[in-house]
Amino acid sequence: MLTEQQQQIITNIYDYVCIKLANDTTGHDIAHIERVVKLAKHIQSFEPQTNLFIVIISAYLHDVIDDKVIENYQSARNDLLAFMAQQPITQDEQLAIFSIIDNMSFSKNLTKQRALSREGQIVQDADRLDAMGAIGIGRAFYYGGNKHDSMYDPNIKPRILKSKADYRQSNTIINHFYEKLLLLKDKINTPEGKRLAEQRHHFLIEFVKRFEIEWEGE
Known part of the structure; x- marks a missing residue:
C-alpha cells in the first residue's frame, strides 16, 4: 500500500508530466502515460515483492526525457x-527511478540488453505492451504521420536495426511493424506481461497480413 505522502508525490508527478507532454503529437501523450501506468500496476500486482511506488513514478516519467519526444534532452533532464x-523522495529512490527511465527504451537496448531492476522490467513491459495490439497500431500510424513517413512501399524492405x-x-x-512491433513479444520480461503480449502480438500479425493484401487491391 502507498502512504499518503507517496500518493501526494505521485499526484505532483502526474501534474508535471501533464504539463511536459501537453503538446505531444507523437503518441507519447498523457493518455499513453496513463495506459502504461495502469498496465504497470496490473503487472506489479503479480510481482508483490517489487516496489509499487518506484513502478508508478517510473511509468509516469518514462517519456519526459526521451529524445524522440522532447527537443532538448539535456534541458529536459535538468x-x-x-x-x-523538490519532492520528498530519497536519494536511493531517485537513483532507482532514473536507472529505469534512462535504460528501458527500445532504442537503448538494440545492441545490448541493459540491466533493469524488476521494477524497471515491469515498466518496460507495460510500455512495450502499449506499442502492441490495436492501440499499438493506432500509435504507429499517428507517430509515422507526425514524422511524415509513408504508410507502405513494397520496394522498401524492412531493416535489421543495428x-x-x-x-x-x-x-x-x-x-516499423517488422523492425520493432512484431519483435516485442519475445522481449517481454514478466510472466503476466508475456500473457498479455500474446494476445496483442496476434492482433498485429493479422493486421499486417490484411493490410498487405488490401494494398494490392485484393
Whole structure:
C-alpha cells in the first residue's frame, strides 16, 4: 500500500508530466502515460515483492526525457532533476527511478540488453505492451504521420536495426511493424506481461497480413 505522502508525490508527478507532454503529437501523450501506468500496476500486482511506488513514478516519467519526444534532452533532464529534488523522495529512490527511465527504451537496448531492476522490467513491459495490439497500431500510424513517413512501399524492405541512428532514420510505417512491433513479444520480461503480449502480438500479425493484401487491391 502507498502512504499518503507517496500518493501526494505521485499526484505532483502526474501534474508535471501533464504539463511536459501537453503538446505531444507523437503518441507519447498523457493518455499513453496513463495506459502504461495502469498496465504497470496490473503487472506489479503479480510481482508483490517489487516496489509499487518506484513502478508508478517510473511509468509516469518514462517519456519526459526521451529524445524522440522532447527537443532538448539535456534541458529536459535538468528540469526533471530540479523537479525531483523538490519532492520528498530519497536519494536511493531517485537513483532507482532514473536507472529505469534512462535504460528501458527500445532504442537503448538494440545492441545490448541493459540491466533493469524488476521494477524497471515491469515498466518496460507495460510500455512495450502499449506499442502492441490495436492501440499499438493506432500509435504507429499517428507517430509515422507526425514524422511524415509513408504508410507502405513494397520496394522498401524492412531493416535489421543495428543502432539508435538506424532506429531514428525514417522508414515506412509498415516496416516499423517488422523492425520493432512484431519483435516485442519475445522481449517481454514478466510472466503476466508475456500473457498479455500474446494476445496483442496476434492482433498485429493479422493486421499486417490484411493490410498487405488490401494494398494490392485484393
